[in-house]
């Protein structure tokens with residue numbers, strides 16, 4: 186095989202692409218990964234999951250030191266926030282993580298090609314980098330080019346006054362006021378960061394609830410808890426216009442169903458109404474790769490596009506636009522290409538919102554089960570009845586488990602509470618193993634532990650709760 190020919194060439198070095206590259210190389214395939222950003226890790230590591238969690242951790246620490254430690258008898262003087270310090274923490278975390286992937290590429294002998302990849306023909310990709318062009322050939326091409334911000338007509342993003350998530354991660358001073366358009370995951374996470382630092386945050390959501398894809402009880406509970414923290418909500422409301430003047434913006438909003446409009450002024454406006462597939466400059470038209478009406482690349486069960494030898498994974502094929510979903514697809518596809526039997530269980534993909542309390546969910550919501558006519562039992566347990574949560578002053582929220590009424594198989598789990606994202610893992614595993622809620626209920630959990638709330642919810646689903 187010549188230097189420029191590979192078994193697998195992957196376009197995009199995000200969680201889908203870089204994980205596929207490492208797994209393919211581990212399985213003995215000669216692999217290259219093309220990335221144009223200048224750093225590996227994609228949206229997630231550079232402008233998504235990791236920097237947002239770094240800011241959430243820093244702002245959580247500030248809020249806890251300002252308001253929560255006194256209740257434990259910890260006395261501190263005046264607490265101050267150094268935004269530059271917070272941003273350098275974030276930048277260091279991002280840099281360390283992206284360099285970590287470069288190390289993993291070297292360790293696994295993945296060729297890292299820096300530049301923009303364009304599919305020019307069957308099995309051929311042109312890479313345009315700062316030093317010019319080169320052509321590589323591959324038996325299999327994997328498209329893992331991810332997604333980009335969905336724009337809102339009339340509200341033009343300048344990444345200073347009107348920002349996307351990328352701009353909201355980089356603000357170098359604390360705005361007095363912020364309007365977040367979209368009460369989804371990005372809006373609530375990044376709105377929370379700045380609300381904790383003192384910004385008055387108003388969330389404008391088109392639908393009549395925040396986190397619209399979550400279980401209804403979870404959405405309602407989170408709205409109540411976030412409102413108690415000081416976030417304001419304008420639900421069932423649409424933004425029709427944004428005018429920028431003198432370093433702030435004036436938004437015109439009106440009821441989604443139509444009616445009288447009003448104006449809201451804000452120092453910063455965050456547009457967070459979803460993300461769209463990113464395929465610019467990829468050359469899909471050169472080989473005739475099909476997309477659906479929303480622009481997602483169409484693939485079959487084995488991640489095959491309509492063109493032989495071209496595959497796609499991650500955000501660019503749609504479904505849950507989550508890093509771990511892209512990673513699972515990367516591993517599964519690499520294994521399929523190596524002749525193994527990789528697969529992804531889409532019924533057991535967790536989703537976590539890293540507000541505080543956190544929101545974590547897997548499987549069906551009550552609304553979905555009702556719509557599908559599936560009979561189910563509900564087991565619920567509040568953190569206010571959990572000894573560990575009480576000792577931590579973290580009593581808000583609950584664990585809710587949904588189990589099939591006939592078989593007791595776990596169909597869904599929804600947690601609002603401290604470390605909900607980590608607590609959910611055992612319910613994801615339960616679903617992966619086809620466990621019943623009684624299986625979890627009969628598993629010994631260490632005491633005192635937050636995970637006992639998960640066990641108790643499963644006990645409740647079997648009408649044998651001990652602590653409620």
Ligand code: FAD
Pocket residue numbers: 196197198199200201202219220221222226227228229230232233234235237300301302303329330331332350351371463465466467498499500501506507508509510511
């Ligand atoms: P991406 O990560 O988007 O990577 C695609 C890469 O391809 C990019 O680096 C891009 O530069 C490159 N590329 C594109 N075209 C070309 C080309 N022609 N040539 C070369 N390179 C190209 N998900 C979670 O699971 N948990 C979270 O906490 C979370 N937080 C998020 C916070 C924010 C603010 C945002 C915006 C997203 C968040 N996500 C989170 C979503 C997560 O980032 C994505 O689901 C994930 O990054 C998708 O991975 P991917 O590999 O499909 O694509």
Ligand code: NAI
Pocket residue numbers: 337366367368369370371372374389390391392395396397422423424457458459460505506507536537538539
């Ligand atoms: P989202 O889909 O989570 O939320 C968008 C929200 O905007 C929805 O509530 C929607 O009803 C609302 N909306 C749509 N159009 C609107 C309009 N014109 N006016 C007002 N509201 C409108 O999308 P978001 O928050 O932008 O996140 C994008 C993606 O990134 C998501 O798919 C998410 O999975 C991923 N992500 C994941 C995170 C995590 O796992 N913790 C964190 C951040 C992002």
